[in-house]
Amino acid sequence: MYRYDEFDERFVRERVAQFTDQVARRLDGSLTEDEFKPLRLKNGVYLQLHAYMLRIAVPYGTLNSRQLRQLALIGERYDRGYGHFTTRQNLQFNWPKLRDVPAILGLLADVEMHCIQTSGNCIRNVTADHFAGVAQDEIEDPRPTAELIRQWSSAHPEFSYLPRKFKIAVTGAEADRAVIKAHDIGLRLRRHPDTHETCYEISVGGGLGRTPMIGKVVRDYLPKKDLLAYLEAIMRVYNLEGRRDNKYKARVKILVHEIGAEEFTRRVEAEFALLDGPSINADPEEAARIAAYFAPPRYETLPAVSNTLEAAKAANPAFARWVEVNTAPHKVPGYAALTISLKPIGQAPGDATSEQMRLVADLAERYSFDELRVTHAQNLVLPHVRQRDLFAIWHQLGEAGLASANVGLVTDIISCPGLDYCALATARSIPIAQAIQSRFADEARQREIGPLGIKISGCINACGHHHVGHIGILGLEKRGIESYQITLGGDDTENAAIGEILGPGLAAEEVPDAIERIVSVYLAARSEGESFIDNVRRIGLAPFKAAFQETARAAA
Amino acid sequence: MAAQAKRVPLPAILLANDLLDGDVVFASADAAGPLAWTRDPALALVANDDAAAEQLEGFAAAELRGNKVVDAYLVDIAIESGSPVPRHFRERFKTLGPSNRPDLGKQAGEGIASAPKG
Numbered sequence: 001m002y003r004y005d006e007f008d009e010r011f012v013r014e015r016v017a018q019f020t021d022q023v024a025r026r027l028d029g030s031l032t033e034d035e036f037k038p039l040r041l042k043n044g045v046y047l048q049l050h051a052y053m054l055r056i057a058v059p060y061g062t063l064n065s066r067q068l069r070q071l072a073l074i075g076e077r078y079d080r081g082y083g084h085f086t087t088r089q090n091l092q093f094n095w096p097k098l099r100d101v102p103a104i105l106g107l108l109a110d111v112e113m114h115c116i117q118t119s120g121n122c123i124r125n126v127t128a129d130h131f132a133g134v135a136q137d138e139i140e141d142p143r144p145t146a147e148l149i150r151q152w153s154s155a156h157p158e159f160s161y162l163p164r165k166f167k168i169a170v171t172g173a174e175a176d177r178a179v180i181k182a183h184d185i186g187l188r189l190r191r192h193p194d195t196h197e198t199c200y201e202i203s204v205g206g207g208l209g210r211t212p213m214i215g216k217v218v219r220d221y222l223p224k225k226d227l228l229a230y231l232e233a234i235m236r237v238y239n240l241e242g243r244r245d246n247k248y249k250a251r252v253k254i255l256v257h258e259i260g261a262e263e264f265t266r267r268v269e270a271e272f273a274l275l276d277g278p279s280i281n282a283d284p285e286e287a288a289r290i291a292a293y294f295a296p297p298r299y300e301t302l303p304a305v306s307n308t309l310e311a312a313k314a315a316n317p318a319f320a321r322w323v324e325v326n327t328a329p330h331k332v333p334g335y336a337a338l339t340i341s342l343k344p345i346g347q348a349p350g351d352a353t354s355e356q357m358r359l360v361a362d363l364a365e366r367y368s369f370d371e372l373r374v375t376h377a378q379n380l381v382l383p384h385v386r387q388r389d390l391f392a393i394w395h396q397l398g399e400a401g402l403a404s405a406n407v408g409l410v411t412d413i414i415s416c417p418g419l420d421y422c423a424l425a426t427a428r429s430i431p432i433a434q435a436i437q438s439r440f441a442d443e444a445r446q447r448e449i450g451p452l453g454i455k456i457s458g459c460i461n462a463c464g465h466h467h468v469g470h471i472g473i474l475g476l477e478k479r480g481i482e483s484y485q486i487t488l489g490g491d492d493t494e495n496a497a498i499g500e501i502l503g504p505g506l507a508a509e510e511v512p513d514a515i516e517r518i519v520s521v522y523l524a525a526r527s528e529g530e531s532f533i534d535n536v537r538r539i540g541l542a543p544f545k546a547a548f549q550e551t552a553r554a555a556a
Numbered sequence: 557m558a559a560q561a562k563r564v565p566l567p568a569i570l571l572a573n574d575l576l577d578g579d580v581v582f583a584s585a586d587a588a589g590p591l592a593w594t595r596d597p598a599l600a601l602v603a604n605d606d607a608a609a610e611q612l613e614g615f616a617a618a619e620l621r622g623n624k625v626v627d628a629y630l631v632d633i634a635i636e637s638g639s640p641v642p643r644h645f646r647e648r649f650k651t652l653g654p655s656n657r658p659d660l661g662k663q664a665g666e667g668i669a670s671a672p673k674g
Contacts (some may be wrong), residue, residue, distance in 0.1 A: 027576065029623040047627060049650050050661055051578035080660055095660075097577045348656055419646060420654035423627075428649075430656045482645065 001062050001371060002147050002293040004112045011154070012109045015116055019043045020102035027099070042122065043105070044115025048423050051095045055118040056108060060128035060146035060170070061089030061374040065361035068372065070111040072357035074104050083357070085342060085350040087414060087465055088167070089127050089374040090118060094421050116154060121162045123153035123235075129171040129178045130375040133294060134337045134383045136329045140189045140198050142172040144291040145227065148282055151290075152228050159235050163242035164250035166235075167207075174494070179376055181215045181496035182206045182468055184252050185234060192221045199223055204234055204264065205256030208462035212498045213253040216261035218268060225287075226272075229280040233272035237264065297369035297384060302334020306387035319394050321443065322405035327390070336387050338368075340380040340397060341404040341412060345437045348430045349415040350378030359400045363393055376465075377414055377453075379407060409446040410454060410519070411437045414465055418458025418475060419482075425458035427475025427482035432456055432511055439512040440519075449519055452532040453492065468492035470533045471518060472499045473511065484511050488518065488544050489536045500541055502548040510555045517547040563609060564632040569600040569640050570612040571650065572619070572628035579667055580650050581625060583612055591615045593625065595667030597651040598639040603630070 004012070019039070026036040040046075044055040056071070063071075071091055075083050078100045079093040086092055096104060108114055118125055126146040133141040149168055153159065159166070171178040172189035180186025186203040199221035206215025222230050238252045241259075256264045282290075313320035327336040340360060343349050352360070360380055364372040367389045368382035375381060385393065397403040406412045413436060416422065418429030433456055440446055455469030459476075466472030472487035483505035490499030506514055519532075521543050526535045536544065570583035574593070581593040582600035591601065591611070603609040609630060616628035631647045633640040642648045653661015662668060 027623070032623075033620070033626050047573055047578060049646075050580055050653055051573075094654075095578075099576050419649055420656055425646075428655060430654075434656065480644065 012114045016105045016109050023102055041119040044118035045101055048421050052098055054093045054096045056091045056115050057118050057125040058089050058374050059150050060126055060143055061130050063372050064370050065365040067111045068357050068361040072354035074107055075354040078104050082351055082353045085374050085378045087376050121164050122160050123166045126150050127169045129173055130373040130381050131337050134330050135173045136331050137174040138172050140172040141294050142170040143294045146170045147290050163244045176494040179492045182208055186215050205253040207251050207253040208467045210460045212467040214496045218265040225281055229275050229277040230272055232280050233268045236271050237267045299332045304333040308388035312391040322394055325405040326407045334387055336385050338382045338385045339407045340402055341407050342379050343412050344401050344404045345441045346434050349413050349433050356400050408451045410440045410449050410452045414455040416457050416463035426477045427458050429456045429458040435512050436515055450531055467498045478505055482508055486514055502545050503552050514551040517551050518544050521547045564630050567602045567604045568630040568632050570616055570630055572625035575626055583615055600640050602640050
């Protein structure tokens with residue numbers, strides 16, 4: 001993985017010193033809250049309901065064991081012994097004290113981490129496919145691109161005061177595991193059909209929040225070398241023409257929608273033509289230097305199927321089920337990409353204790369070339385595990401409560417912190433996730449239902465990606481109580497779709513019943529091997545709406 | 557806080573977050589004593605009339621200016637078992653802590669002098 005050079009190191013250290021001084025000036029009254037707020041947000045410090053919150057960037061979701069151990073230490077020393085992994089592959093601490101933030105930033109800098117641009121109206125932490133570099137369906141590793149964009153966008157003077165926040169995601173695979181169509185810019189590495197050269201397909205104007213939109217393709221095949229100039233052209237059009245008069249209409253998706261994708265593309269291409277590409281694009285040597293950090297580790301030559309693994313599976317059905325559900329094929333024979341579920345039944349989705357972080361760090365060091373990933377679905381990944389080591393890993397995870405075999409299933413729920421922590425939330429999310437998990441706790445039943453993504457947001461800002469959940473749940477306030485709106489048919493993959501509302505909002509205690517009814521319609525109507533989302537697409541919303549209305553009527 | 561904004565219905569209490577720690581704090585006063593901040597919602601001073609509410613608003617403005625607290629605002633409450641309880645669920649969570657973690661926050665006795673220790 002990428003290692004800081006002297007410039008990265010100095011940049012991050014200088015930022016720690018700057019923010020330390022800004023905190024001191026805030027505390028001695030030299031800075032008002034209005035002056036300080038944009039500064040703290042640029043460094044990931046929010047004020048939440050009960051305390052401050054610190055959002056730490058995990059660039060494109062990649063960590064090493066030393067970094068995860070440092071996060072565990074920070075959680076223990078300065079927080080409450082746990083952290084929350086987010087849908088943007090970041091980590092949030094819910095209880096830091098402002099006076100401690102400079103020390104925390106210093107500890108992060110010690111392990112080449114920071115909180116820069118995890119908030120504010122700037123280009124945020126770039127996200128990527130969590131199976132980058134290992135997925136069988138990958139054309140090219142997206143991490144060198146993500147790292148290049150991170151370096152280009154960090155403290156970019158022209159793009160530090162955008163109309164609104166700006167999120168970029170990158171994938172290099174056929175299957176989209178990075179939700180690129182719900183990002184301001186989504187990049188997909190693909191081969192040109194004629195030249196077979198690797199290019200970027202570029203989508204702009206995706207996003208969730210109060211106006212959910214699927215990104216529009218503005219370039220089918222951009223040569224790799226032109227990336228930064230093309231991004232600069234997009235950012236320039238947005239920076240100049242994006243609305244600043246209304247924060248709810250300030251995202252680039254609104255601009256793309258208002259002027260149309262065609263006109264937006266025309267303006268970007270016109271700007272791109274005027275730019276001096278060579279002065280903006282990465283020097284090929286620098287691009288190669290970055291890419292070299294992501295060279296594959298020294299894999300062993302192994303048989304495609306591990307006899308050790310097969311024997312352990314045969315002797316232990318619970319282990320076999322976990323392997324089946326939580327591992328993904330690896331491009332190298334004899335290896336697997338292992339997803340560690342942070343969704344044990346009844347826990348807050350995405351939360352991990354410092355002890356759990358240390359265990360996962362140890363496992364990454366011992367079994368996965370010292371590397372791990374954070375997924376946008378709020379789980380962790382050991383990307384390079386020898387199949388024969390899976391049994392030992394499963395045992396150790398089980399002792400720490402981390403061996404849930406539910407990845408991609410109904411209890412693998414994405415949930416924002418909601419009103420249990422977040423100052424913006426209108427309703428709670430975590431207890432809804434917990435109630436649904438409890439209802440569907442039986443693992444055999446989960447497997448019987450098959451792949452089903454439930455995503456919950458505690459407000460219209462949609463941090464829980466509810467719009468693109470197969471079943472989406474949005475928490476709102478209705479006449480002084482929490483109310484939950486259910487959507488159906490969303491999709492966060494390459495078949496991206498926004499879910500449709502099924503009916504009136506429900507009280508919290510009615511939500512599990514409603515999910516149950518929706519699932520029952522699917523189970524009754526599905527054909528052989530048909531997944532939930534395929535079934536919804538085939539039979540349409542009507543039968544689900546009818547079942548949902550029964551819940552709503554029963555509750556009325 | 558927006559002092560000009562329409563005031564919440566009374567009775568009300570004043571809450572804020574401590575600038576340094578971020579903890580939720582409440583304006584409190586001993587009998588006829590000066591206003592001060594407490595972390596215990598049970599000790600919050602309840603404003604039952606406009607004069608008391610104005611006093612809380614004045615305190616909020618001064619303490620915001622003085623860089624002691626952030627996000628200070630009045631919250632309408634009901635008296636339950638002798639203690640002020642916010643009428644809105646959002647602020648009720650603010651006086652308790654995360655509902656999924658009863659071991660954390662004020663509900664676990666954090667910052668509350670009268671809470672059993674350990």
